[in-house]
Amino acid sequence: VQLQAFGGGLAQAGGSLRLSCAASGRTFSTYGMGWFRQAPGKEREFVAAISWIGGSTYYADSVKGRFTISRDNAMNTVWLQMNSLKPEDTAVYYCGAVRNRWPPIDYHDMDYWGQGTQVTVSS
Numbered sequence: 001v002q003l004q005a006f007g008g009g010l011a012q013a014g015g016s017l018r019l020s021c022a023a024s025g026r027t028f029s030t031y032g033m034g035w036f037r038q039a040p041g042k043e044r045e046f047v048a049a050i051s052w053i054g055g056s057t058y059y060a061d062s063v064k065g066r067f068t069i070s071r072d073n074a075m076n077t078v079w080l081q082m083n084s085l086k087p088e089d090t091a092v093y094y095c096g097a098v099r100n101r102w103p104p105i106d107y108h109d110m111d112y113w114g115q116g117t118q119v120t121v122s123s
Contacts, residue, residue: 001025003114005095010120011085019080021095021114029053029073032098035080036107037091038116044094046105048080058103063089085121092116 007019021033034049048069049058057069066085071078078095094117096110104110 001028001031001097001112003095003097003112005093005114005117008093008117008119010122013085013087013121013123015085015121016081016083017085017119019082019093019095019117019119021078021080023076023078023097025076028076028097030099031111032102032104033069033071033078034096034098034104034110035069035078035093036096036110037089037093037119039091042091044107046107047093049098049103049105050078051102056102058105060105082119085119087121087123090119090121092118 002024005021035047036044038044050069054071068081095114097112098104098110101109
């Protein structure tokens, strides 16, 4: 599975951004998908995950109620809708694919990664 994340950018506090992660390969629907983020000098941290058919989602406490993860297996795409953004959401965001691990809250769990996309939230 090859993944490509995009949609990052600059937003003001309280604003919104939508990240997309496009996957190649016919097996996308067999993978759980996750979003992680990494701020400068910090370890990559879990943000949100969605199961392989989208029936289950899981969020970090820090984003619960503000972010929504979704997927469309026909489009081989997973999204992260980010609302009510805060300056502490500033990071490089990565999407990842995983099998046989739920929820994939440790970045070591992921089998494949896309390149990151920068999200910057100004106060």
